[in-house]
Amino acid sequence: MNKTWLRLAVCICGLLLSFTLPVWAEPVQEDPLDREVLEIAKDLRCTVCQNQPVAESNADLAKDMRQIIREQLVAGKTRAEIVDYFVARYGDYVLMKPPTERAGLLLWIIPPLLLITLALLSWVFLRQRSRTSPPPAAALSKQDQARVRAARQQQD
C-alpha cells in the first residue's frame, strides 16, 4: 500500500517536473538567413500593396519576393545586388526610400532649401519689424496707476 502511494507520488512529481522542461530547453533560435531576408525586404516596396514594405506584407507577391531574396542570398549574392535585381525589374518604384538622383533628386533638395529660405525670410522680417519703432506706449490710466501703487504697497 505504502509502496503504491510512493510510486504515485514519484509519478506526480515527475509529471509536474516535466511541465517545467520547456523552461530548461534550449530557446528557439532565429534563422539568420530569415533575418537577412527581412532586413532586405524592409527596403523594398510590395508593389501591389498600398505603401507597404515587402517585409510587412502578407500579399502573395510579397511572399514570392521574400522567397526570391532568400534564393539569391543562398546563391551568394550581396544585398546591393539583390536590390539592383528588383530595381532592374520594377524601377525606382520598388525602393521604399526614393533615390537621391534622377526622379528622386527634388525630394531631397527641396526640404533643406525650403528651411533655409523660410528661415532667411523670417530673419529679414524680424529685423525689419524690430527696426520700425513701435508706437509710443499709452500713458497709464488712473485705474492702472492705482493698481501699481496697491501692488507696490503689498510688496513692502
Add this chain to the structure above:
Amino acid sequence: MFLSGFEFNLVELGHFAAYLAFAVALVMALAPAAAHFFHRPELARVGVNASIAVFVLTTLGGLAMIHAFVTDNFSVQYVATNSNSKLPLFYKVSALWGGHEGSLYLWVWVLTLYTVVVGLHGRKHYPDRLPTILAVQGALMVGFFGLILFLSNPFLRLFPMPPDGRDLNPLLQDPGMVFHPPMLYLGYVGFSVPFAFAMAALITRWKSEYWIAHIRRWALIAWGFLTTGIILGGWWAYYELGWGGYWAWDPVENASFMPWLVGTALVHSITVQERRRMLHAWNIFLVITAFSLSLLGTFLVRSGVLSSVHAFAVDPGRGAYILAFMTVVLTVSFSIFLARGRYQEAEEGMTSMLSRESMFVWNNVVFTVAAACVLLGTLYPLALEALSGDKITVGAPYFNAVMVPIFLAALLLMAVAPLVPWRKANPERLRSRLLVPVALGLTAGVVMLVAAWPLHWTGPVAAALIAFVSGTIFTDYARAVRQRRVQHPGELLPRSLARTLLGNRRHYGGMIVHLGIIAIAIGLTGSGLFRLEKSVVMAPGEVVEIGGERLRFDGVRSFQRDNYFTVQGQFTLLDRGVVVLPERRRYPVQEMPTTESGIHTTIWRDVYVVIADPVGEGNQTKWGVHVYVNPLIQWIWGGGVIALFGLGVTLTSRRRTARDAVAATAAAS
C-alpha cells in the same frame, strides 16, 4: 429580420431630410448676400434658425441611416455593402462611417454640429458678424451636400434586395476604428470654424481684437480633436495591423498630419497676435491653409487618387468634384485674403530679436516647413506619375530622414522659448535660467550615448532635448511656486503648487501639453530606436528569447465567434507567468484574414506577439511567430492623454482671467 413597411422605408425620410438640409444650407449661404442686395437686413437673421434646422435635418438623415444599419435593411445599398446581419451591434452603428458615402455624410454632419454651436454661441457674442460666418459655413455645407446627394449618396436603394450584406471591412471591426474617424473629422471640420471666422473678418473688416479670441479657442478645440484622432489611429494600427508599428507615413496618415502641423503653428502664432498685436495676416493665412489641408486630406483619402493616378483619371467622378470644390474654396478664400488682407494689419512692432514673439516666429518656420515636407512627400509621387509617367515610392525611410531633424529642432525651440519673455529678453537672466536645464540635457545625452552605444545619432540628441525641455518646464514651475511662497508665507506646499498652476492656467495648460508631447517623444525614441524583433518558427512547448524575455508557445486553439473564425495562439511569458493570446481571424463574408496581436504591456516595454502561417502538416505543425519588444511605446498613448488634459486646462482659462481682472481692479480702487 422582418421589417414593417414603415420601418423598411424610414430611410427615405432620412434621404428627404438630407435634401431639405441641402436646401436650407443654400439659404444660409445666400442670406447675407440677399439681405445686402434687396436692402432687407432682417433676411440675414435667418442664419441662426437655418443652422438649427440644417443640424436637425442632417441628424434625422444620420439617424435614419443608423436605423437602417441596426435593422439590417439591406435594401439600402450602402448598408448591404458595409454591414452584415451577424455583425455585432456596436459595429453596425459605426459602420455608418465604414465606407466612402457614410464617411462623407459624417463629415457634413459634424460640420452642421459645429455650425449650430457657432450659431447659438454667436447670437450673444458677435451677432453682427454671425450671418457672414454662418454663410461661409453654409457654403461649405452646400458643397459637401452636393457631393453626397449627387455623387456619393448613402441613401440609395438596391433592387433586388440581397439576402445578407457584404460585411464591414474586418480591419475596421475594432474599437480604435470606431472612434478614430469621428475624432479625426471633428478635428478636420473643426478648422472650418476658424476658417469661417477668418473669412468673415476679411469680408466685413472685423477688427482683430474681436475675433482673435474666438479663432484661438476654436483652433485649439479642432487641434485637440485632431490630436485625439491621430493618436487613436496610431493606436489602432498598432493593435490591429500586426507589424509592431503605429505610424507608417502612409499618405492617408499624412493627410491627417498636415493639418495638424499647420494647426500647431496656428495655435502658437495666434498668441502673438493676441498678446502683441502682430502677425494678423500670417495667422489668417495659416487658418486658410489648415482648412485647405483638411479638404486636401478628404480629397486624398476619398478620391482613390492614392491607389493610382490612372484609376483616378479613368473614373474621376467623386475625386474630380472634391478637387473642383477644393480649388473653388482655395481660389475664393485666397482672393479675399489678397484683396482684404491689408485691413488686418499689425499694430505693433518687434522690440527685440530675442523675445517670445520671435520664438513663436521660429516655431512657425519649423512647423510650416514640416507641413510642406509632408505635403511634398505625399504629392510628389502623384505629380511625377501624372506628369512624366515615372513611378517612385516615397516611404517611411524618406519621411524619417527628413522629419526627425525637424522634430528635433521643434524640441529645441520648446526647451528655450517658454523661458524667453515677451518683448525683450535679458540675455544674462536667460542664460542663468537655461543653466540647469542645459546641464540636465547634456547629462542625459551623454548617459544615453554611453549606455546604449552604438546607436543612431538621433538617440542621444533626442534624449538630451527631452531632458532639456523637461528641465525647462519644471525649473520654470518651481521658480513660480517659490515666488508664490515668498508672497504667501506659511501656505501649505500642495496648495502653493495648485494655486500657481491654476492661477495661470493658460500658461501651465500649455506646459502640460508640452509635457505630453515630451512623453510622446520618449515613446517615439524608445520604440523607434530600440525595437527588437525576431521572426521564428515554433512548435508547441518551444521557447523563444528576446530582450531578456522568455516566451513559451503553448499551442493553438481554433473556434468561431460572432462573424469570424479564429485561430488563437497561446503564449506564456515565463518570467511573469502571463499569457498572451494573438489571433489570426478569418471573416468568411469578405474572405479576409486579419491579425490580432497578443500584447503584454508594462510602462517600460510591450511584448508584442503575432502568429503567422502554419508550417508543415498534422502533428508536426509548427507556426511562424513574430515577436517584437517595443520599449516605452505606451508613453505615446499616455502622452496623448496628458496633452489633451493640458489642453483642457488651457481652455478653462478665459472666464477666470476676465473675472480676476475685474476683482483686481475692484481691490485696487
